[in-house]
Amino acid sequence: MTIPIDVVFPCLNEAEALPVLLAALPPGYRAIVVDNGSTDGSADVALLGGAVVVSEPRRGYGAAVHAGLTAATSDLVIVCDADGTIDPAEFDALVAPVRAGTADLAVGRRRPTSRQAWPVPARVANVVLAWMLRSRTGLPLRDLGPVRATRRAALLELEVRDKRSGYPVELVLRAHRAGWRLSHVDMAYRPRIGRSKVTGSLRGYLTAVRDTRRRLAEAAR
Template sequence: MTDVVLPCLNEAAALPWLLDRMPPGYRPILADNGSTDGSPAIARRHGARVIDVPDRGYGAAVHAGLLAADPDDGVVCVLDADGSFDPADLPRLAGPVRDGEADLVCGRRRPATRRAWPVHARLGNAVLAHRIRSDTGLPVHDIAPIRAARRDALLALDLRDRRFGYPLELLLGAARAGWRVRELDVTYHPRAAGTRSKVTGTVRGTLRAVADMRAVLAR
């Protein structure tokens, strides 16, 4: 059984579709970061394990989910809980890790529609990815919003960011550790109706994410 960590803050509208499409053999762990819209109850009704994460932040939710994942299986996946990714893609990402062909497999977003990925967010992602390629040599074009790796290896990286800088710190840590990193195309869908991105949905969210990532690069 492969655990799937779903960092979540108020994603009730997306969860039924997302959890109903979880592939056989993949077990969702909803790392709830203080939802007030009933997300935990919905997740439980659709078969997910729910853990409460009192420390706010994307990185805090992912880290708590990794700690809660089953250490015996080894491979763990992470994806957003907003319905922008299809869980059916998870076996493609987990396969090379399980077969020993890669240490980290990241999804490269390919937007299904123009509104799925705002232009300003796409450009910001491209700038960061270019810097990572230049500084580390990793063959990445995206900041890994959906990914698969071995649980123990992820924890051994000892990542410290608990906010939006976590995915960037993960790639930098993987490069320092000499990981074999592979990138696969995944379709990026518009978020579920009635939901808003914590990063690109507001000016405050965007500025906060930029500040978090700048702090990671400064370190």
Template sequence: MEHRVDVILPCLDEAAALPWIMARLPRRYRAIVVDNGSSDGSDVIAAGLGALVVHEPRRGYGAAVQAGLAAATADLVVIMDCDATIDPVELPALVAVLVDGPVDLVCGRRRPVGRRSWPLHSRVANAVLAALLSLGGRIRLHDLAPVRVAWRRPLLGLKLTDRRYGYPLQTLLRAARAGWRVVERDVSYRPRPDGSRSKITGTLRGTVTVAADMLRVARAEARPVGGATR
């Protein structure tokens, strides 16, 4: 059975990336572009290319993803960066891992294509955070997953609250607490099509901001919270 998939793409000024992403989406994969305050016409471009466009005025990665989840209707969802660093052509292989199970969450592990795709300071911060995540022994990951594949209802059942850059870590911590079966698969990680750096992890300051958000979430999640529902 071929599943319909909603692909949630948090978007802030990604006009250069959207045509490439939309052209490479597999059949039965619907793009939900969550515009998070773009000033370059990303929302208009996405709509013109056939995406469902959702506007989320509250800035933050988590806010954008949650808005996309609220708009999604497919049973199966992909959450993916909207900067063309991940090739949508690789998504069916990740989806197959989930569908063939028994797996609850599939996380992409970045494998850089070229030196420019992933700055050293961002790699180091990611490795440290992934190591902290693994300390509890429930989930062993090498990356904090720029692409994640899950069933929509259980994902909503995690009741995620972070609306900033700690959102991916909160997802993994609550999935671990809920006893989810989490696996990691390689994905190619490419330079951005316009040659620019990531607005967040492409700079040392941005990487520090993300790391601070994630450490804040890690401390908060050390306290008991409600689990997920299946």
């Protein structure tokens, strides 16, 4: 019997996107939806969609990711945004480099399906951030990406501590120090379903920027 690959979906008020996302999950994958304090019934929607639901009351992307990894049991894991921007049908391509042993971390590189999918300000910010990380690590990083695949035990051993929006940046920095090989996998990037918690609010954007700058500053010490 083949053990399914666990897909961790950090989730804050994604009741609108979850039915579409979970219905598109291919055979061989198991959804772990980490409810990060949703008020729109996301947990109930996830249960109805067949997902394993984990509650993480501490607010923050990093906290939700860690809770999902702790609940996961598969060797290979995927961490993916729960907003419907990524099509689960592309998960096989994402895990392929890690499964083949040619990469330790595979990051989905966004290929927008429309202008609305990835607003220009967010795109520019991603380019700048990727350049900063690339210049400091030498990794071939072009996109931090909303989805990544790796080995669960190895990821937990990195001991990424950021519990908020700085998690992806700290992950890349720690992976670099550990000598990980990084690979990009092109993935279609669709317009999100529902309102963004980062680009959709000034508070969310400022939080993400602050957390990211903090991690980069710490790495420069």
